[in-house]
Amino acid sequence: MFRKISIKNKNNLNLITSMALPLMATQFFQIIFQITDQAIVGRLKVEDFAAVGVASSFIFLITGTIGMLCSAFNIIGGQYFGKNNIEKFGESFNVTISISVIIGILCEIFILSYGKNIMQIIYGLNPETLTVVKEYLNIAGLTIGINLILFSFSAYFKNIKKSHILVYSLTAASIVNVCVDYILVYGEFGFPKLGAKGAAIGSVVGYTVSLVLSMFFFNKYKIFNYSFILKKEVLYRLFRLYIPLALQDLIEYTFFAIAIMAFITRLDVHSLAGYTVISTLTELFMIPMYALSGVCMTLSAQSYGKDKKGTDYTRLSCTFLLGLLAPLALVMIVFSLPIARMITDKESIILIVHQMLPVALLSSTINGVQMILRSTLQAIDLEKWVLVYSTFICSVSLVIIYLMIEYFKLPGLYSGLGICYLVLSLGYILKIKNKSRKPIPIQTN
Template sequence: MKQTPTMTWPQHLRAIMTLGIPLIGGHLAQFSIGLTDTIMLGRYSTGALAALTLASALMLLLFLMGCGFAWAVMPMVAQFDAQNDATSIRRATRMGLWLSVLYFIAVLPVLWFSGPLLLMLGQADQLAADAQTYLRIAAFGILPGLLVMVLKSYLAALSRTRIVLLMTLAASLANALGNYLLIFGSFGFPEMGITGAAIASVLSQAVSLVGIGLYAHFSLPAHSLFTRLWKPDWEMFARVFWLGLPIGLTTLAEVGLFEATSLMMGWLGTVPLAAHGIALQTSATAFMIHLGFANVATIRAGNALGRNDLDHLRRGAVAVFVLSLITSCVTVAVFLTVPGPIVSLFINPADPAYGAILATGMALLTVAALFQLVDGAQVIAMGLLRGMQDTRVPMIMAIIAYWGVGIPCSYLLGFVWGYGGTGIWSGLVVGLAVAAVLMLHRFWAHAWRA
């Protein structure tokens, strides 16, 4: 999206919303796949919900780390597009696809043999067994999922965000239908519980890959994206790898912060873990909006970098921060005023643990409201830094903030000082706040010094 250097504030806001709304919708639709699994399995049984929460923690951790290569494609394509360099666009996207395939091959054994790993991390025997059952099927959705993420980054960087939204919506609907048929055994299908949820997730990712791949091939023939896809391009492979690896490790550090809290909640029991899964899914829904704005920040910063337009970079950054702040304020208000109805959506009223899960989930949502502001600020700053292809120092900052500060605070507040689940979640607030301060300082120092 090529902008002039004299854009007014309303023009910046309008451009961000035009590009961002389909991206936000796409993230929400993608996220709804996991959300649908949580809601339907929560109504199937508390045990299935707890196992899904545990399995999703490990799978999401590995999947999002692999997305680092896809997210590296986004600022590179945005920069090359601003320079009208179609050859480099094709080269970067292809090598993003290569790296995604290689990454899937590397992590598949971890998911296949996840049961012993979860037992080593202190989880109950039945929870670990059920989680492994889910992961041995759902793991095969990682490959199409990663390839889809590369193609989404490629299309989004070229401002083709509506098709990203439409394809993701189709995958979400396919997953919801598959869940309904296979979890509960509707319309003559076998009742498969958590296994059915895994099968539905894989099928939905496959639907998304076929659709978005066909669109990329036929709508952008000048890029010849899949022609001689087998041919290596080691120079561009290295560029995508070294930009994407820090992004993946940063994501590993951030998601690992949340997934470590899932393990800690598992130490407290099935009910706290189930409530944690509900609160985490709800918070992550709001986070998808900030993530969409962060993608816009990455694309527009990449465009500005390609044109060496620093005024556009700075003014656009202020505009996207304002929109993220407004989103955070709305989310905080919702979490604080109606936590009960939100949590109850995920629980079967006939479940014997209904009251305990509801009370714990409401308490966790109250804490989740506190980190909306800092979580939004840090992901926007991170998106801008990625657009400037600055990923290595932010990676170090993230590791320090999440693991050097957040995890110890969660453990101290949750177990040493006895605040339980709310203490564990309060540690998240501290870690995210430190990350926000560090990332914001680095971006604005770069932007004004440049």
């Protein structure tokens, strides 16, 4: 089946591949460097290590939530690009970059003014840890604005089919980040030993390198000039799309995840540890999921802007995803025991991983399919419907998952998640088919 679909859609498959593979490579290298970065910081005092973990998680949460504004640009810009309206595409990009700069500055001012108090209220940290958190946060807070700008550049390069540039900029950033971390955290080569503060500086320097490279490649491949503008109509369209996208992200990736974690902590410690190991292993699955859902969103938006269809790449993206995940899942299942032993030496946990990994991988695969389907619907102006539908399904699923965990423990968790993702996928498929059947209105002058 894969071969038949590939031959029939060779050009589209080549396009998806050329865009997705660089994104997968970028995410893979980032994970490697993130682990290395954590290993460097992990050799600090326990208080410092904990402080960096708490502060970086806080920054990650803020960046992810605000960063959905750039996803809104990816959709809006893609629709304009599909219409070959480069003027409007450039206008949307310029406004997104401009508002990202403003938001970044405001976030840093807010962190400098109230960051310490906010962290104390939320996490109730002891004075020693809170001091380290404040030092790290005051510097690393600069990465919020830098990342927002980088997200916009990422959407730009994906739209002009130059996603390989992201490999250069983000890999270079990761290398610089690790090197600067090592030098400043431990005070190597005559530099002062800064500990957690050095890790924050390393993050800022690394992302700045990525920003400089992105600006260089933007000038090399630019199809319009950048100027600082804040047009009311563009801002209105961006934020009108941003709100449902941000709420979707908040519900599905924050509230839903927190609730699931709260359910899991009620289990015994071995099940909890097993879940942690399985979550680490399934991170590999997330690489093609995020890459292909992002590519499908961009291409669907462009197609929708061109002919109001926007679903040409959905089936092919799902097929491509299944073609990647099936052999990967098979390898992970066959070698689950040695892979689990690389992470832990506790035989009871290894046995849990061996038993639960097949159903966990199946659940993750269905999740990847629903992510691609959801991205398609968001790209064709159905983001509000997606928000309402997914909120309802996730809410009902939480009740079902809670009951299944109570009766079946970890098998109930992964089975419940699989059911949730399957119902989401079926609803999205029906909506896409219904959208495809609707006649395209003929515009007359």
